[in-house]
Amino acid sequence: MKNHKKNTKKPIRNFFEDVYEVVRLVPKGRVTTYGAVARYLGTAMSARMVGWAMNGAHSEKNIPAHRVVNSQGLLTGKHHFRTPIAMQKALEKEGTKVSHDKVVEFQKLFWDPAAELL
């Protein structure tokens, strides 16, 4: 029999789900990074996948993707929002200061799931 079912045992769904959950748990006024989330999920070296997961986050409007920035605290993904300023606006609205597409005192507002949820 042609079982070319390809074993769709890919727990990717789990990966995405985890990303959504973690991002959703990010406290208001705080920010996290792709690398931190990736590390928490076990894909430390594949921070890219986290960003990819955010792509699906658009379906889940409950995902505060604006609280997720890169390791430099830069709003690299702002171009994927409804408008390139939506991300900054959302952050400022929550009390997070943003200057030149970068989170002010990002290190201080940094929220590491691997450490906070430990």
Add this chain to the structure above:
DNA sequence: GACATGACGGCAG
């Protein structure tokens, strides 16, 4: 099936 791309990160030069 192979190649190229992508919301990243870290290291080397």
Add this chain to the structure above:
DNA sequence: CCTGCCGCCATGT
């Protein structure tokens, strides 16, 4: 300080 390269996984062509 800046530029370039690799790694990692999934998706699209």
